[in-house]
Amino acid sequence: MAENCDHNCESCALNCDSRTAPQDFREKLNALSSVGKVIGIVSGKGGVGKSLVTSLLASALQKSGRQAAIMDADITGPSIPKGFGLSREHCTSDGTNLYPAESESGIRIMSMNLLLANADDPVVWRGPVIAGAVKQFWTDVAWGNVDTMFVDMPPGTGDVPLTVFQSLPVDGIIVVTSPQELVSMIVGKAVKMADMMNIPILGIVENMSYFECPDCGKRHAVFGESHIDALAETYGIDTVAKLPIDPALAALTDQGRIGEYDCPALTDILAKIEAVNE
Numbered sequence: 001m002a003e004n005c006d007h008n009c010e011s012c013a014l015n016c017d018s019r020t021a022p023q024d025f026r027e028k029l030n031a032l033s034s035v036g037k038v039i040g041i042v043s044g045k046g047g048v049g050k051s052l053v054t055s056l057l058a059s060a061l062q063k064s065g066r067q068a069a070i071m072d073a074d075i076t077g078p079s080i081p082k083g084f085g086l087s088r089e090h091c092t093s094d095g096t097n098l099y100p101a102e103s104e105s106g107i108r109i110m111s112m113n114l115l116l117a118n119a120d121d122p123v124v125w126r127g128p129v130i131a132g133a134v135k136q137f138w139t140d141v142a143w144g145n146v147d148t149m150f151v152d153m154p155p156g157t158g159d160v161p162l163t164v165f166q167s168l169p170v171d172g173i174i175v176v177t178s179p180q181e182l183v184s185m186i187v188g189k190a191v192k193m194a195d196m197m198n199i200p201i202l203g204i205v206e207n208m209s210y211f212e213c214p215d216c217g218k219r220h221a222v223f224g225e226s227h228i229d230a231l232a233e234t235y236g237i238d239t240v241a242k243l244p245i246d247p248a249l250a251a252l253t254d255q256g257r258i259g260e261y262d263c264p265a266l267t268d269i270l271a272k273i274e275a276v277n278e
Contacts, residue, residue: 025166027135032097032142035069037276038149039202040164040173042194044186046155048178049207049243051079052253053266054152057174059259060270062105066147069100071137072111073164074154075130076123081113085256088114097142105259110141127159134160135167148273157193165197171276172202174269177231179209179223191235202276203239203269204232211245219244239272241265 029035041054051074058068072080081087081101090101091114100108112133113119123130143149151168153161164170173194177187187204194201206228210219222245232240243265252261 026169027138027167030097030139030142032144034145035143035149036147037171037273038151038168039273039276040151040153040161040170040199041176042153042161042173042190043155043176044157044188044190046077048155048176050074050155050176051083051152052249052258053174053176053205053207053243054150055080055083055253055258056261056263056266057270057273058107058148058150059103059105059261060263060266061148061273062103062107062259064270064274066274067106067108067145069108069143069146069149070110071134071149071151072109072113073134073137073151073160075112075125075133075160077154078111078113080109080111080152082119083253083256083258084109086111086114087119088116090114098140099142103259104257107259108143108146110137110143131159131163134163138168157189161190161193165193165199170197170199172200172273174202174273175204175237176207177204177228178207179221179226179228187231188235191237201235201237202272203241204228204237205241205243205266205269207243208245209242239268241269 041050043050054070058070061068070080072078084103086101086103086109092099100110101114102108112123151164153164175187175190191201206226208223209226211222212219226242228240228242249261252258
């Protein structure tokens with residue numbers, strides 16, 4: 001037993017000797033919902049484009065004819081609705097269930113920013129309350145029939161990622177990083193957490209990997225040379241994607257039209273996701 005154990009197994013990821021029996025902390029899915037698979041999008045630190053990757057993957061899946069959904073579990077820093085041009089009036093309730101907003105292409109989305117009176121209101125909550133909100137997105141939201149739900153998690157290995165891993169039936173995760181060597185080091189923490197929770201890593205995405213000059217076509221490593229291939233080899237990850245810095249993508253996101261962007265660089269990652277449980 002760990003020296004500082006508080007005997008609250010729900011807040012701990014370790015399989016220590018104090019556990020008297022296997023424990024299942026998974027929450028019951030809303031009765032008006034059916035979710036085929038759940039994919040977590042994680043990062044070791046903030047600012048690497050995790051929400052961007054979540055949005056692009058969901059959009060690509062929706063375009064393929066599958067029903068995609070996004071649970072924005074980054075409660076204190078929700079940015080998913082902005083990229084799809086959604087606001088509070090797009091989310092409704094019948095007094096018992098919450099109903100997710102839908103993007104122009106039909107992606108079902110639930111985010112704390114769809115519940116706040118003003119989009120710039122801060123969420124000043126402690127960890128347990130934030131974790132409880134994430135659980136309610138699973139139990140209280142009527143998602144309908146969903147093929148794949150993407151869960152955009154806050155960075156790091158704290159309360160919310162642990163809550164998601166323990167409370168939701170996560171089938172796999174995608175790790176998002178950027179070229180800096182420091183970020184690559186921090187990614188190891190997220191990878192090892194997933195391993196502790198026995199959740200497979202389906203792929204790794206390096207965002208802002210390069211900038212391609214529109215005049216000469218030459219690629220420039222704006223944030224330094226990529227370490228993604230070596231990082232993937234270190235952790236035995238066989239599917240890698242490198243996303244460029246693209247002003248067109250930034251413009252569409254700012255306009256709430258991220259769903260219009262096509263991202264062929266994510267094709268292999270998407271194929272790995274679709275292969276889960278099939």
